[in-house]
Amino acid sequence: MNTLKRKVIHFILNIMTWVIVFIVIFPLVWMFLSSIKQPGEVYAYPPILFSRRPTLLNYIELFKVTNFEKYFINSIIVTLSTVVITMITVIITTYSLTRFRIWGGNVLSRLYVIIYLIPHIVMIIPIFLMMKTFHLLNNLFSLIITYLIFTFPYSYLLMRAYIGSIDPSIEEAALIDGASRIGAFVKVLLPVAVPGIVATSIFTAILCWNEYLFALVLVPQENVKTLTVGVAGLTEKTGIPSWGMLMAAAVVVVLPMIIFFVIVQRKIVIGLSAGAVKG
Amino acid sequence: MLNVDKVGMEKIIIKSNVNKIDNDRNIAKILLIPSILIILFLDMYPIIFALIVSFQKRSLFDISGIFAGIRNYKIVFRDPIFPTLVKNSIIWTISTTILEIILGTGVALLLNRNFKFRNIARGLLLVPYVVPVVCSTLVWKYMFNDIIGLINYLLTSIHIIRNPISFLSHPSLAMLVVIIINVWTYTPFVVINVLASLQNINVELYEAARIDGASPWQEFRRITIPSIIPILVIVTLLRTVWNFQKFEIIWLTTQGGPLNATTTLPVWVYVNAFLRYDAGIASSVAVIIFIILLLIAMLYIKVFETTERALG
Numbered sequence: 001m002n003t004l005k006r007k008v009i010h011f012i013l014n015i016m017t018w019v020i021v022f023i024v025i026f027p028l029v030w031m032f033l034s035s036i037k038q039p040g041e042v043y044a045y046p047p048i049l050f051s052r053r054p055t056l057l058n059y060i061e062l063f064k065v066t067n068f069e070k071y072f073i074n075s076i077i078v079t080l081s082t083v084v085i086t087m088i089t090v091i092i093t094t095y096s097l098t099r100f101r102i103w104g105g106n107v108l109s110r111l112y113v114i115i116y117l118i119p120h121i122v123m124i125i126p127i128f129l130m131m132k133t134f135h136l137l138n139n140l141f142s143l144i145i146t147y148l149i150f151t152f153p154y155s156y157l158l159m160r161a162y163i164g165s166i167d168p169s170i171e172e173a174a175l176i177d178g179a180s181r182i183g184a185f186v187k188v189l190l191p192v193a194v195p196g197i198v199a200t201s202i203f204t205a206i207l208c209w210n211e212y213l214f215a216l217v218l219v220p221q222e223n224v225k226t227l228t229v230g231v232a233g234l235t236e237k238t239g240i241p242s243w244g245m246l247m248a249a250a251v252v253v254v255l256p257m258i259i260f261f262v263i264v265q266r267k268i269v270i271g272l273s274a275g276a277v278k279g
Numbered sequence: 280m281l282n283v284d285k286v287g288m289e290k291i292i293i294k295s296n297v298n299k300i301d302n303d304r305n306i307a308k309i310l311l312i313p314s315i316l317i318i319l320f321l322d323m324y325p326i327i328f329a330l331i332v333s334f335q336k337r338s339l340f341d342i343s344g345i346f347a348g349i350r351n352y353k354i355v356f357r358d359p360i361f362p363t364l365v366k367n368s369i370i371w372t373i374s375t376t377i378l379e380i381i382l383g384t385g386v387a388l389l390l391n392r393n394f395k396f397r398n399i400a401r402g403l404l405l406v407p408y409v410v411p412v413v414c415s416t417l418v419w420k421y422m423f424n425d426i427i428g429l430i431n432y433l434l435t436s437i438h439i440i441r442n443p444i445s446f447l448s449h450p451s452l453a454m455l456v457v458i459i460i461n462v463w464t465y466t467p468f469v470v471i472n473v474l475a476s477l478q479n480i481n482v483e484l485y486e487a488a489r490i491d492g493a494s495p496w497q498e499f500r501r502i503t504i505p506s507i508i509p510i511l512v513i514v515t516l517l518r519t520v521w522n523f524q525k526f527e528i529i530w531l532t533t534q535g536g537p538l539n540a541t542t543t544l545p546v547w548v549y550v551n552a553f554l555r556y557d558a559g560i561a562s563s564v565a566v567i568i569f570i571i572l573l574l575i576a577m578l579y580i581k582v583f584e585t586t587e588r589a590l591g
Contacts, residue, residue: 010392017389017400024463025403028410030429031418046436047429093314100307112314115322117517119524119572121545122565125332125552126325128339149321152314181303210411212527217553228413232531243421250414257409265402 035247042244058248071230079208086151094159116153138221162196199267333562351563368543372523375461383469391477408467416531450540476510516579
């Protein structure tokens with residue numbers, strides 16, 4: 001009797017779980033299904049779930065009519081550069097702060113975590129004015145520099161956990177064997193930290209790729225726009241938006257993120273929960 | 280054991296070469312230079328700069344500002360829209376945070392059971408967190424569309440409403456839409472944290488409770504809830520702080536409209552700075568936001584310390 005009751009409850013909870021999964025994932029499915037519809041089908045009412053004749057027309061139109069390619073390249077430039085600069089800075093910072101006891105080290109470490117909470121909306125005006133002074137507006141370099149504001153503390157939080165969990169005795173063994181500090185760091189520690197570095201890079205790339213506010217303000221010119229701002233601007237430019245094309249644009253922007261997500265799936269707990277860890 | 284070895288090794292290194300250690304310390308300090316530069320020029324300086332500009336009469340394109348005392352703050356506080364901004368910000372922050380915490384905890388509890396394809400379910404439920412806000416707002420706007428929207432179709436076909444509603448041109452419904460998009464995007468953050476905390480609970484606690492004849496409800500109330508309270512407090516703090524400052528979702532969906540019904544304080548910063556080009560007034564709103572966030576953070580840290588003490 002009791003086991004039967006348990007089974008029934010379990011069954012109901014399972015159904016609830018999958019219903020929630022369906023609701024949560026549906027907007028993305030809808031986005032994709034709409035992107036491969038014929039122009040007429042996108043505007044059909046009652047709405048059609050599956051296209052009768054799936055087409056790539058929306059995608060072709062997207063690349064033909066808009067500067068989508070340009071936005072895409074800009075986003076890749078910004079994301080890659082930011083990730084590389086962030087990772088180099090974060091790795092040496094983490095190495096210094098986890099392997100040496102220096103005066104004020106703990107305070108710095110905490111500070112590096114806390115700055116992740118600084119609201120972007122507070123930074124946007126001073127950063128704009130600074131970039132204007134340096135004549136860096138409408139220059140992708142200004143975005144790359146600015147993104148360090150949030151990528152640095154975020155990656156530091158992740159890398160501190162990774163490098164902190166690697167036993168220092170392996171480097172110490174190398175030191176005793178006569179390796180220099182730098183040698184031990186580059187040849188012994190870095191290879192062990194590679195999985196952590198890859199995961200952190202991906203999480204950092206997701207942040208950069210998705211960023212909208214700084215990109216909107218710092219690089220509004222057509223030829224330097226990034227994807228997020230470019231896609232948001234499509235509605236303004238084409239007048240009456242073609243929903244099929246907009247959904248195609250959304251799919252192209254979201255796809256790299258989904259791929260990244262699948263790659264880091266196993267490490268997702270540490271990546272997404274960053275920030276909730278006590279500083 | 281291990282610690283003794285480590286200390287022993289450190290002693291060997293120290294004995295072997297004192298100069299090397301000094302040298303190493305210097306390396307450590309040099310390695311910190313880039314990060315210190317980031318803190319100084321990309322964090323400290325902008326914050327101080329924002330504070331200074333908030334006391335200046337300054338357009339976005341002025342090279343320098345004129346000191347104007349508390350003029351900007353006066354203008355902001357006396358603006359008849361100010362109470363609306365505060366009200367919208369409160370509604371937005373509190374409802375998104377509460378919904379995210381409740382739904383996130385519920386989903387985490389569902390995912391904490393054993394069932395087939397659990398990892399797939401977990402993966403799918405976390406996906407929204409990596410979807411760029413630009414994409415999610417687009418697809419939600421399409422679904423909430425008044426003429427061809429799927430949601431209007433569903434609501435009319437199950438007779439909840441008679442005629443399609445224009446969600447985004449109705450003040451309180453527009454707020455509802457942006458809240459839904461926010462909750463959809465950020466609930467995974469709560470799920471993942473609560474789930475991690477649930478999986479850290481010692482199984483022996485449940486076994487002991489079962490031997491003592493505890494009911495599932497008692498187990499839930501006496502073991503599960505107390506174990507996840509610390510993470511819930513932290514996550515609530517973070518979600519409050521982030522939701523309060525969130526700009527993109529609202530801007531991309533409603534641009535603060537209709538009739539300022541979704542204009543929150545962060546949206547007001549953007550409008551003043553980049554549509555009206557008044558850096559002074561916009562900065563004073565930004566500083567107000569910053570101070571409110573500091574107060575929220577301090578309040579939560581206090582609450583957190585009290586709950587931690589209460590839980591022993």
